[in-house]
Amino acid sequence: xxxxxxxxxxxxxxxxxxxxxxxxxxxxxxxxxxxxxxxxxxxxxxxxxxxxxxxxxxxxxxxxxxxxxxxxxxxxxxxxxxxxxxxxxxxxxxxxxxxxxxxxxxxxxxxxxxxxxxxxxxxxxxxxxxxxxxxxxxxxxxxxxxxxxxxxxxxxxxxxxxxxxxxxxxxxxxxxxxxxxxxxxxxxxxxxxxxxxxxxxxxxxxxxxxxxxxxxxxxxxxxxxxxxxxxxxxxxxxxxxxxxxxxxxxxxxxxxxxxxxxxxxxxxxxxxxxxxxxxxxxxxxxxxxxxxxxxxxxxxxxxxxxxxxxxxxxxxxxxxxxxxxxxxxxxxxxxxxxxxxxxxxxxxxxxxxxxxxxxxxxxxxxxxxxxxxxxxxxxxxxxxxxxxxxxxxxxxxxxxxxxxxxxxxx
Amino acid sequence: xxxxxxxxxxxxxxxxxxxxxxxxxxxxxxxxxxxxxxxxxxxxxxxxxxxxxxxxxxxxxxxxxxxxxxxxxxxxxxxxxxxxxxxxxxxxxxxxxxxxxxxxxxxxxxxxxxxxxxxxxxxxxxxxxxxxxxxxxxxxxxxxxxxxxxxxxxxxxxxxxxxxxxxxxxxxxxxxxxxxxxxxxxxxxxxxxxxxxxxxxxxxxxxxxxxxxxxxxxxxxxxxxxxxxxxxxxxxxxxxxxxxxxxxxxxxxxxxxxxxxxxxxxxxxxxxxxxxxxxxxxxxxxxxxxxxxxxxxxxxxxxxxxxxxxxxxxxxxxxxxxxxxxxxxxxxxxxxxxxxxxxxxxxxxxxxxxxxxxxxxxxxxxxxxxxxxxxxxxxxxxxxxxxxxxxxxxxxxxxxxxxxxxxxxx
Numbered sequence: 001x002x003x004x005x006x007x008x009x010x011x012x013x014x015x016x017x018x019x020x021x022x023x024x025x026x027x028x029x030x031x032x033x034x035x036x037x038x039x040x041x042x043x044x045x046x047x048x049x050x051x052x053x054x055x056x057x058x059x060x061x062x063x064x065x066x067x068x069x070x071x072x073x074x075x076x077x078x079x080x081x082x083x084x085x086x087x088x089x090x091x092x093x094x095x096x097x098x099x100x101x102x103x104x105x106x107x108x109x110x111x112x113x114x115x116x117x118x119x120x121x122x123x124x125x126x127x128x129x130x131x132x133x134x135x136x137x138x139x140x141x142x143x144x145x146x147x148x149x150x151x152x153x154x155x156x157x158x159x160x161x162x163x164x165x166x167x168x169x170x171x172x173x174x175x176x177x178x179x180x181x182x183x184x185x186x187x188x189x190x191x192x193x194x195x196x197x198x199x200x201x202x203x204x205x206x207x208x209x210x211x212x213x214x215x216x217x218x219x220x221x222x223x224x225x226x227x228x229x230x231x232x233x234x235x236x237x238x239x240x241x242x243x244x245x246x247x248x249x250x251x252x253x254x255x256x257x258x259x260x261x262x263x264x265x266x267x268x269x270x271x272x273x274x275x276x277x278x279x280x281x282x283x284x285x286x287x288x289x290x291x292x293x294x295x296x297x298x299x300x301x302x303x304x305x306x307x308x309x310x311x312x313x314x315x316x317x318x319x320x321x322x323x324x325x326x327x328x329x330x331x332x333x334x335x336x337x338x339x340x341x342x343x344x345x346x347x348x349x350x351x352x353x354x355x356x357x358x359x360x361x362x363x364x365x366x367x368x369x370x371x372x373x374x375x376x377x378x379x380x381x382x383x384x385x386x387x388x389x390x391x392x393x394x395x396x397x398x399x400x401x402x403x404x405x406x407x408x409x410x
Numbered sequence: 411x412x413x414x415x416x417x418x419x420x421x422x423x424x425x426x427x428x429x430x431x432x433x434x435x436x437x438x439x440x441x442x443x444x445x446x447x448x449x450x451x452x453x454x455x456x457x458x459x460x461x462x463x464x465x466x467x468x469x470x471x472x473x474x475x476x477x478x479x480x481x482x483x484x485x486x487x488x489x490x491x492x493x494x495x496x497x498x499x500x501x502x503x504x505x506x507x508x509x510x511x512x513x514x515x516x517x518x519x520x521x522x523x524x525x526x527x528x529x530x531x532x533x534x535x536x537x538x539x540x541x542x543x544x545x546x547x548x549x550x551x552x553x554x555x556x557x558x559x560x561x562x563x564x565x566x567x568x569x570x571x572x573x574x575x576x577x578x579x580x581x582x583x584x585x586x587x588x589x590x591x592x593x594x595x596x597x598x599x600x601x602x603x604x605x606x607x608x609x610x611x612x613x614x615x616x617x618x619x620x621x622x623x624x625x626x627x628x629x630x631x632x633x634x635x636x637x638x639x640x641x642x643x644x645x646x647x648x649x650x651x652x653x654x655x656x657x658x659x660x661x662x663x664x665x666x667x668x669x670x671x672x673x674x675x676x677x678x679x680x681x682x683x684x685x686x687x688x689x690x691x692x693x694x695x696x697x698x699x700x701x702x703x704x705x706x707x708x709x710x711x712x713x714x715x716x717x718x719x720x721x722x723x724x725x726x727x728x729x730x731x732x733x734x735x736x737x738x739x740x741x742x743x744x745x746x747x748x749x750x751x752x753x754x755x756x757x758x759x760x761x762x763x764x765x766x767x768x769x770x771x772x773x774x775x776x777x778x779x780x781x782x783x784x785x786x787x788x789x790x791x792x793x794x795x796x797x798x799x800x801x802x803x804x805x806x807x808x809x810x811x812x813x814x815x816x817x818x819x820x
Contacts, residue, residue, distance in 0.1 A: 140598075144605060150599055150602060179598075180595055180598060180599055183593060183594060183595050183597075183598035184593060184594065185590055185592075188550075188589075188590060192553055192560060192626060193560070195625050195629055196626050198624060200610070200621045200622070200624070200628060201621035201622060203625050204621070209610065212609050213609065213610055214606050214607070215608050215609065215610055215629060215632065216602060216605025218610060218625050218628055218629065219605055219625060219628065219632075221625075
């Protein structure tokens with residue numbers, strides 16, 4: 001799953017280029033950056049990656065099928081692209097089983113809001129579809145990529161799991177595992193099958209590995225691919241190998257799942273379906289996403305209300321004008337304003353959001369006032385998470401991470 | 411562990427060269443061949459691989475330390491090279507623990523005599539040293555390299571295990587496992603550590619993998635390396651990570667363990683010690699080793715006495731002269747005579763072997779007489795294995811392959 005990155009583009013070998021030297025957006029599992037203040041050009045990315053735009057017809061179909069209003073992140077286009085989503089909706093319509101799979105590459109300290117986007121959305125998907133959820137913690141990936149011991153990466157994963165649980169998942173419907181703790185014959189068999197059908201050249205072209213990279217990096221993508229296939233979890237899926245999954249994730253993870261989808265038919269497994277989010281921008285602007293490696297770009301779920309207020313007031317890139325007079329005259333630019341972007345992700349009320357957009361664009365609302373709205377909404381999101389986080393003990397973690405039957409029958 | 415091969419050299423991608431086109435012996439885990447009728451030049455191989463000749467002083471030391479006559483294969487130079495054997499002998503002398511590790515890449519049908527060499531010798535080592543033995547069955551390797559399902563390779567491994575057990579191992583001192591059945595967090599942690607410290611370039615230079623090879627092939631060597639380290643077996647070694655191993659194997663396996671030895675100090679693990687055998691020649695001559703892929707090159711442990719007789723009479727390459735008259739005059743050549751080579755491996759009686767050598771070399775013994783001696787010895791070796799093999803049931807296999815405490819305390 002995605003690693004953290006910096007605001008200059010750099011491949012995973014640390015060869016850095018400044019944004020001025022690159023001519024297009026960089027989106028890989030190890031790096032996201034763009035020269036545009038509006039952020040990544042997602043329409044271009046859809047063409048480049050070969051996935052599909054998640055259009056209004058599909059959003060409407062989800063609403064019709066489930067009879068529930070769709071998630072704000074879906075109706076506002078923040079989950080914006082997909083692969084084969086129709087297939088999973090068809091299955092839902094026919095009451096055929098599927099499951100959700102998402103994951104995370106552990107980071108030190110608390111998760112930040114960017115990390116939480118896929119989990120908050122996954123929780124919504126689980127509620128509307130009522131299907132099992134598998135969450136993979138890639139502590140092995142972190143160990144392979146970073147200067148860490150395996151004990152350190154496992155410990156980070158366990159702390160991250162507590163934050164993930166705080167999103168509100170139900171242990172009877174959710175299995176969360178660290179790769180280094182779950183590794184077992186069934187999982188390894190799936191990994192072997194993926195390994196067998198992907199060549200070194202293909203891995204190099206998908207992920208950009210070089211000769212100086214460790215063999216572990218080349219071996220790892222199959223380990224992120226394995227949970228796409230129900231064969232990896234015989235206890236949960238009663239030995240069935242034919243149950244497909246839907247993966248909500250940020251679009252930088254697509255390379256792993258493009259590889260998984262190429263491999264699937266050769267393994268007689270169903271292809272995983274994907275639904276992709278855009279990136280929650282860093283406070284400093286949409287040229288990059290929140291990155292745990294730079295504390296001031298992020299709002300963490302253990303930030304105090306005061307911290308949140310200070311960070312947004314001090315760092316949140318503004319789409320406003322240089323002076324109040326100019327702002328009143330010209331209006332602000334919501335497309336680049338980070339406070340407004342945060343509201344798009346986290347404010348439930350569509351009418352209020354539209355009112356803010358209009359007022360800020362017209363200059364009626366000043367930057368300070370917009371920031372105040374964002375601060376209140378983010379403080380509330382974080383406070384709710386903190387409340388639930390307090391209740392998560394090591395014992396709670398055990399109920400999610402021990403291999404257990406979920407409440408579904410296959 | 412070693413795959414089977416053919417008498418023309420071919421790399422593991424199937425790019426073949428005839429022996430005429432290659433200028434030196436080929437010895438890799440996937441291929442052994444030479445243009446010399448005397449077989450591989452082992453002295454050259456020692457220099458090329460950078461291991462050490464197992465000299466008489468070391469053989470004497472083993473005899474002195476253990477107070478038992480050394481195995482015929484050792485005193486006849488068939489186990490001819492090593493890496494750091496002194497280190498393990500020092501530990502034995504100081505009563506410090508170590509263990510034996512060997513393994514096998516499953517093949518279909520019964521094992522042949524060439525497969526049995528390391529196991530027969532390992533049994534001797536276990537008897538003189540009284541240490542635990544770990545046997546790895548690389549059914550995953552077979553799956554990755556061959557056009558087989560994982561079920562087929564696992565089934566082959568289980569049949570092979572029965573043949574190995576027939577060598578006479580004690581389940582209280584021996585753990586045999588298939589990789590796809592044992593794979594567990596402790597083992598995976600060791601694999602990850604090896605993966606992290608070996609680059610793709612290194613793997614390519616050690617094993618010759620190409621871009622068209624699967625990523626599984628690049629990932630696999632770390633899986634063969636993992637049992638070198640006691641951390642992979644916490645139940646057996648009580649969580650200790652500092653117990654070194656001695657690996658008896660044919661010299662074609664050296665690349666795996668050169669890699670393991672390079673990795674060890676970076677992982678804070680002791681380096682594995684190696685003791686290498688030469689190759690049991692094919693019936694047709696010492697240009698290659700017995701290869702299960704060509705039935706007529708091999709004597710299998712399920713061959714009948716009549717079969718053994720026919721194969722040796724029909725196929726065993728002779729060092730004798732064209733006519734009886736010439737043979738009486740010039741004598742036979744034991745260095746290239748396969749019946750004599752078999753006696754070197756399998757005849758216990760040194761005096762009798764020397765007598766045969768003299769008589770055959772002088773022309774006093776004819777080829778038919780030498781073959782008769784070889785037939786009798788091989789028939790006896792195989793009959794003994796068959797007797798023990800009859801007693802091996804699926805239940806017996808379970809006692810060896812279920813994760814169990816061995817009788818040693820750490």
